[in-house]
């Protein structure tokens with residue numbers, strides 16, 4: 105059994121079909137991308153795994169557990185969106201600590217975990233800064249640290265580079281890939297950008313109009329017409 109299994113998952117909005125009979129198997133530790141044009145169903149697929157959107161048909165299993173009917177907070181999933189919503193009135197430290205404080209961890213443990221997360225994303229020394237004092241790439245790294253510090257089973261990244269300029273995008277690609285590799289976390293990455301998917305992924309599902317057209321490694325995807 106694969107780590108994440110979508111079995112005949114579909115999502116209808118009224119009469120329109122956003123996702124149609126999707127079958128996907130994603131392995132533990134894999135960096136898996138959903139690639140396709142805007143409106144093809146990538147975000148809806150991700151949101152169904154996160155529990156924000158209820159599938160019309162089908163089931164989703166994570167690590168052998170049926171999560172189809174579970175609310176988002178009962179799933180062990182971290183998600184980063186393109187608009188890195190970090191809290192502007194909180195320092196970088198407090199942003200990253202947020203989920204740990206909510207979980208009522210002891211203060212010493214929080215400090216230890218936040219320091220480790222800061223180091224992981226190369227932001228040691230920035231703990232006292234506020235959002236307005238950070239570049240787009242730095243904000244995105246804080247958003248990533250805030251999710252990773254919770255140690256979720258799965259990391260979902262929805263177009264995380266779209267709001268960044270080209271230079272910053274290249275830099276973030278490197279950061280995301282390195283962090284993912286060192287943490288070894290199963291990651292699903294949504295993008296419309298073929299070169300992002302090809303350079304970062306272990307495997308790619310190419311989607312169009314709610315369906316998967318092709319699944320393969322970057323080499324397989326690149327070499328097929």
Ligand code: ADP
Pocket residue numbers: 117121122140141142143144145146147148149
């Ligand atoms: P992508 O992430 O690939 O851009 P989405 O999953 O956001 O695609 O959207 C797939 C399709 O479903 C689109 O046609 C979109 O307009 C539609 N859609 C997404 N969310 C909703 C919603 N809440 N209500 C109605 N239609 C939606």
Ligand code: ADP
Pocket residue numbers: 143147262
């Ligand atoms: P994304 O950039 O992730 O594709 P969208 O801009 O398509 O997101 O959608 C933003 C929000 O609007 C989402 O919550 C989505 O479910 C909703 N949405 C998208 N398309 C429609 C639609 N046609 N009708 C109603 N809601 C929609």
